[in-house]
Amino acid sequence: MSRQSKHSKVGPLLGTLMPLFATLIALLIGAVMLLALDANPIEAYSAMISGAFGNPNAMADTVVRATPLLFVGLGICIAFRGGVVNIGGEGQLIAGAVAATIVALSLSQWPSSAIIPLCLVAGFLAGGIWGGIAGALKAYLNVNETLSTIMLNMIAVQGMNFLLRGPLMDPIQVEQGSFIPQTARFARTTDLPRLVPTRLHAGAGLAVILAILVYIFLWRTVIGYRIRAVGLNPHASRAAGIQVERHIVLALLLSGALAGLGGATQVLGLHHRMFTDGSAQGFTGGAGFNGIVAALFGKLHPLGTIPASLLFGALLVGANHMQRAVQVPSDFITALNGLVVVFVVGSEIWSRRQARRRELLPDTGYPPDVRHPPDAARPDLKTEART
């Protein structure tokens, strides 16, 4: 990325402003949508802003909401830089949360100093396994990772539902016969430190520290360099002696592990129990998808993902406030986020044109797709026609 700044100062500036401009357009379209829904857009947006930043509690909620997005987003930075797509944030969050839940419930007698790290490690490992499965399937069996991560999301949700409706269900629920699919509240020893009276918990700090570590990992270590090399050009990397398969697995494994850690901090820091409404979003609040959006917004840079996560955390918290203030369902924000994604990736054509005009490499902002080797044999259309 230093390559760009060497050649021009306008390019990177434009690159940063473009997503903001695209967001602005999405917000304008959102305003039209609000008008169509009989809501005053100014009132709605100001309710959103005050809901997200209006007082210390609101700000704390924004950070709390941004935390899982940052965990997932950091993983996305690693995966996408490594040339693999990871749509499995939802499943990896769930896997991590379930693992942390099992540890928290079974070792409830242990002191905080032992049980909290253990829970976090369990979440990290479970998320890593969940991402690593997709990585191994891609590297060794050529299974498209977009699809396998989506399938693994569905499998994780059903696994969570099974555990929460069965073995992990709160004994009190069973006793009372109410059978709400949730666990008992964890022992107080598992609670992450919290900035009382807000809900801000130590998970947010951990995520920020990890963002710095991921940056160091990707740009200052040999393994990180190799992951990025594989993402930029798997063939050249292979020729240079890098074991491409191994680094594909590693990228998805680490990506999942970070999301899993995010899931663990959600249950330890915020909910203090695990619960399900049957869907993934019931537990994750869509963080697995919104984390992808945040990472893209942060230009797939771990440090850029921090403010991007805060922005989307604010949008999500603000949406709840807006829902109460002007009676617009909070789904509005899901739709708006979709528009933001579309406009941001759509607007990149202008940044690319700018880059090409300056005779730079046609950097799309994404690593080239490893699925399509440039030397792929051209198919014979006639044989295709016969089948």
Add this chain to the structure above:
Amino acid sequence: MINQLFSAATLIGIIASGIRLATPYLYATIGETFGQRSGLLNLGVDGIMLMGAYAAFFTTFKTGSPVLGLLAAITIGGIMGLSMAFISITLKAEQGISGIGVYLFGLGMSNLLFRKMLGTVETVSGFSSIHFPFLSDIPVIGPIFFNHNLLVYGAFVLVPISWFVLNKTTLGLKIRAAGENPEAADSLGVSVERVRYFAETLGGVLAGVAGASLSIALLNVFQQNLTNGIGFIAVALVYFGRWRMMGALAGSMLFSTVNALQLWMQVLGVPIPPDFAVMMPYVLTILVLAFTAGRVRAPAALSKPFERGD
């Protein structure tokens, strides 16, 4: 209980519901196959399906006419497919990501409209089963093949038609050329962009119909996230079916039959936790992809924007 599962009545029930349940998968998978053969990956199918499902349901609810509902779904699906085409082709956006954007938009928008305009879960009388004289009354064959609604038959008729269009017509050749070797197609005077626009819009229309088949033909309700990921499964089924129409049929049927089996097992109280039963089709998809993926090749230009003459 296991004996019950293998009784004639149950087997007929499973096969019949397998055929019924294949409907949304078929429409969506066929549409996505057209798109991918032209070189476009559309991950937003689920979002388009949700919008189609809502449009069809709302129109049918207000007018009482499922035909108008279907037209509404076709219109919305076409518009969303066209938008997706604009983003992918004209703006050359990263297709995996813009698809997620379209999905989020469809998910949020359909539920927003649902909560704002309907508020509660309602039911409609959508397309009803067609009763064929004689045929529907034949034992075994009747309930399996001749007791479905129009959209179910439409889906199965669409398979050979799509196969013919893709493999035996000039249009199909252009679509395949755009996906395999856009440079060559371009040099022969085929407008790669126009062909891809067409394929993606068609994919959107079919995704809209897939949504409608849920909301006004199979379930006759609309609720939040009605599709529950069927659109994503459809994308997987395209890979599963090796980018062929007959493969799409096989994949849809396998998936829906396993689903039907799973539903019947729950009905009959087979002692398998329902969560595991619901999990089965997804595990199966991963396994099948794992055992077949190494031997198939995607369209060469899939998800690569076409840059003319550099």
